[in-house]
Amino acid sequence: MVNLRPNLGGLLALALFSTGTLARVCKPRDVPITYEAEDALLTGTTIDTAQAGFTGTGYVTGFDESTDKVTFTVSSPSQKLYDLSIRAAAIYGDKRTHVILNNGAASEVYFAASTSFQSVPAGQVLLHAGENTIDIVNNWGWYLIDSITLTPSAPRPPPQINANLNNPAANSDAKALYAYLRSIYGKKILSGQQELSWANWIAQQTGKTPALVAVDLMDYSPSRVERGTVGTAVEEAITHHNRGGIVSVLWHWNAPVGLYDTEENKWWSGFYTRATDFDIAATLAAGPGNANYTLIIRDIDAIAVQLKRLQSAGVPVLWRPLHEAEGGWFWWGAKGPEPAKELWNLLYERLTVHHGLNNLIWVWNSVLPEWYPGDETVDILSVDVYAQGNGPMSTQFNELIELGKDKKMIAAAEVGAAPLPDLLQAYQANWLWFAVWGDSFINNVEWNSVETLNTIYNHEYVLTLDEIQGWRG
Template identity: 60%
Template sequence: MCALASRIAGTFAQSTTLKFEAENGVLSGTTVDSVQSGYSGSGYVTGFDTAGDKITFNVAIDATALYDIGIHYAGIYGEKKTTLVLNSGSSNEISLPATSTWATASGGQLLLTAGDNVLEIISNWGWYLVDYITLTPAEGRPPHQITTELVNDESGPTAYKLYNYLISLYGKKILSGQQDLKWANWINDTIGKTPALLSVDLMDYSPSRVERQGDISTAVEDAIAHHEKGGIVSVLWHWNAPIGLYDTSENPWWSGFYTRATDFDVAEALANPSSANYTLLLRDIDAIAIQLKRLEAAGVSVLFRPLHEAEGGWFWWGAEGPDAAKALWGLVFDRLGEYHGLSNLIWVWNSIAEDWYPGDDLVDIVSADVYAQGHGVMSTQYQQLLKLGNDTKLIAAAEVGSAPMPDMLQAYGADWLWFCVWGDSYINNDDWNSIEVLKEIYNSEYVLTLDEIQGWATS
């Protein structure tokens, strides 16, 4: 246990909830109003319409401890997001669902240190109302109860070897990870350490891309090479729409995984199994099955993360809402497992909202993609995923902009199983990941690198 985590051990017994009225905070670019009825105190804060608009709360705490934060807000202008910053350090992005009246959103947990602390709620998407925040001492969490069975009946020894290894690590260590072999090599050259986990993208195996550019991807070869070095492989799929690509200067064919770049309607295709578009969905899944079978033949266990970030709606597989996305997940799951008999896949779901979740019987690992600067613990997303999987599912930070600081992860009890930093403009950008900080992270005893996981597949 790190020194910081040791200092806060046993500090969960307090029971007093602290409440801070927004109108009493220090306002920057924001104003107090009272038009929306039902508020607490003498008013609420509005005017979050430019990037720097914020409320600053000064919070004095007697002893260092973890606190659950609640934001009482009104999302009368639709679904929004806010940014929470603690002591001018790491930031956390918090979703504020659309509401017609006042509601409370969880801001995850904050480690407040003894003495004075500064909390800032900063505009982000803007256009919401804030009434007050609450800080409640966090309760101790019981041990994780991770299910030991994979959801796919076809799962074989290769998949179970990796899954059992991951369970043995959970809550004790975090796997370092990097998107794309080029940037994993860059880390090795720059830091002197190689990530334990490599993520590759099957994007260029999508038939609508292959027919335009040929078979140019080396993702499978990269994955096999990392596996042969004793590494762990994660696979995502930017699925270029099967048909209906606009192919304009604004939306070229290669951007066809975006909702804005195609008129392909996934809900309509799924509703008509005899249609040509449904057949094209199967064609595309079958094309990916060929690549996954290559990995299976090479003995590669695959952390498979299709349909990522579905709830965002910016990819076509999420454009028609949760029911269509879940139905497509079920189709991919059945086609690869039952029809193709793939036995090496561990299924990683990648959205947080409960109404998008396919269900415990179709998901092995829950995950989030978090792009926030400052090397924070992503506490809000971790707490949401704990709830989503009822703490029976492993939890991963499948994509991050900034790698998290190990000592803070331990102090917060944010037991992310792995982090995976995105590639160009993130891993090699000082605004997101400085060389100095990366060296600190990669040399931490809590962070596992490639040299430290050797033998997991054969032990």
């Protein structure tokens, strides 16, 4: 089905038939072109006019089942990259949708809560010559879609990446790693995997070992240790470092206190907002001397012990605490951006200044500007993306370029599907590294087939462990 109402504004392309009637040209060219949702193919969705502010004759609603979607059919005279924006209204709160081009890779687009229709940047689409389909598929659902707009993408200018780490006392290990990362940024991507065991599994499947291994300090959280957990992440990190690899570290921080420990929310799920009544905003407002504040410091100091082990072993760390804060599903983000940023600054001061941890490269892990703690304490920007199809994740990449003003390197720190290198290059999505999550993702054909992993790990654009040996020099 070809959309019948592309709206080019003042630049509307019109063609004259011999009868004198006007026919609308439905092909993206060198100007923005808008396609109305009510003219697209609807699956499980309906047209409505109750919400004011729509363009055209209506908008599409009824995204409440997993298969509900609206399909736009657009033509392109040649293969070309376009910026995509979606005019949507998230009148029921923050939402996320999936965008799928030509039944291929899915990308995830965030709609901030709004009482009116807003144009939302939705990354890029690489249209091939001829007809293409763009699906907007339910995902979270409960939003309204008014239209999409395609604009030819401008060439991406060279990044102006900060030359130095923020910590003036950064040690030689951290400086060497940062310099190496700057040297490959935009030219190659580091392959990465969560957990050493799964990195070794990839080597068995592809003949190539990931350049980067990510580990989790979760089981060193005091509220878990007191219940019997024994962490092994530090040993795994040192093992990968000793074979010439690069290490990333996150921390699923089990709440210091207030774990529900019910049948629905066991104590080991205490990093989730749903599993604890720990209130970070109240704790920080109470300040030093408050019992819960003291527990926060206790926890940070416990993690500092483990990070010092890595520093003593000569391991520079891509340190990614407080990940996915803006989602709100972890307690450190449950009270909004201000407490999360304050906690980040407390972490930075306690670990860098108080504990003298100078092997850390600080990696922020959210895309929304209101959550950003600032350039002074962030060395690298990152995001976690769980979308099937092994796509380039260009929406989030573009959002992070905007957030960091193209002065910070950008990483796909946690993904469900490893990105295909040809798509990364075509979309100019120059991620510094990707790291696929472990069990149920890396070994799941719906997310990553062995064939796809072989394509990725044996591609010249992707750096593996054997190809980064000697990175310090």
